[in-house]
Amino acid sequence: MFDEDAILQELTFKAIRSSGSGGQHVNKVSSKVELTYNLKESSVFNEVQKNRLLFKLKNRLTKDGILILQCGESRSQHKNKEIIVKRFIEILKNALKVPKKRRPTKIPKSVIKKRLKQKRHLSEKKAGRKKPDLQ
Incomplete structure (x- = not known):
């Protein structure tokens, strides 16, 4: 369908501090991971695939065609990075699926x-x- 290794080369990651309460650990460790992917400038997809992705992911993209995902589920930055990459690949696979024509x-x-x-x-x-009619 698409080359996952080539897509992973185009991703940019940024570690940020998690929001909310959590004490000292949260205040000094940047464990939340933010993934950004510029779909319009990607060289992995052809024009048809890009158009399909732009249409399917239009609610998730910025005006510039950039997909931004965040993950702060785990206390580990590496675990969050793994989770967000899996989530990103899954989003792309679901968006590229061509629905069957209804017959x-x-x-x-x-x-x-x-x-x-x-x-x-x-x-x-x-x-x-x-009741019976008695007429």
């Missing part, structure tokens, strides 16, 4: 007959519950 199918005659028979049966059952 409308015809409802089988036996299914139609079964449904009508069931309706008739239910109708007769409910009609049998009515």
